[in-house]
Amino acid sequence: MKRKRKLLVSLIALVVVCLSVLFGNNLMNEDQITANVSKVNNDDRTSVSGNLMVSFIDVGQADSILIQNDGNNMLIDAGNNEDGNKLVSYFKELGINHFNYVVGTHPHEDHIGGMDDVINNFKIDNYYMPDKLSTTKTFEDVLDALENNNLSFHAPTSGEEFNLGDAKFRVIYSGDDTSDTNDSSIVLKMAYGSNTFLFTGDATSNVENKIINEDIKSDVLKVAHHGSNYSSTDEFLNKVSPKYAIISVGKNNSYNHPSSETLQKLDKRKIKLYRTDMDGTIIFTSDGSNLSVQTSKTDTNG
Ligand SMILES: [Zn+2]
Incomplete structure (x- = not known):
């Protein structure tokens, strides 16, 4: 045994x-x-097809950003009222006849001024804006244009995600601060392969503080509110930690944007800065791994 x-x-x-x-x-x-x-x-080249282009269009003291990937188009803001026709011509020259997404970040004229022209001239699949009403004629023009084209709008919520071709978008902030129109700005983060962009509208430090713990680290930062000193706190810039910053701003504007304080903060961090008042339209191209930048003077500032 x-x-x-x-x-x-x-x-x-x-x-x-x-x-x-x-x-x-x-x-x-x-x-x-x-x-x-x-x-x-x-090696994110495997997860994206072709190039992504992000154009920060020169519309003077205003914002307008065009994003294109693989025949898909998206527009964030449409400049001032007098930029509308020029933007429509610019998009048509680029061969664009359709936008998958159009976002009016918040109802101020320098962001939605030309939006009625865009809505009246292009097929739009999705129109996003914050749940924030305004009584201005500019805002009513946008609502009328949406109605005349049988389009409804969607007010996205924080955390919502959507795709434009191979580019992935996340709504970081949904513009739910109804007390301040700038702080109703929709904030979006876009990832294309390993390249990332943060679009901030005119969000001030109130919003920056609210989203400081979100995944906001990005290669490219659209500096909020034309580089004013109401935005771009040290904590926020540290967290986003961008390689490139864009300030969309008009030459000799009456607001004295961008503020010297913001410029110093960017300079101190050795962030490469492009400005629409000095560089014209600023075009980023991404292959999913690498970013390149071109600038060109475009006839888009009305
Ligand atoms: Zn603005």
């Missing part, structure tokens, strides 16, 4: 050793496979 038990114990021990060797090898193989897969995933 004792000998049989000894034999049984030895057999079990042998099986355990064999299994552990096999299992150990398998684990190693799986580790290697996992390492290879994550290496492929880190």
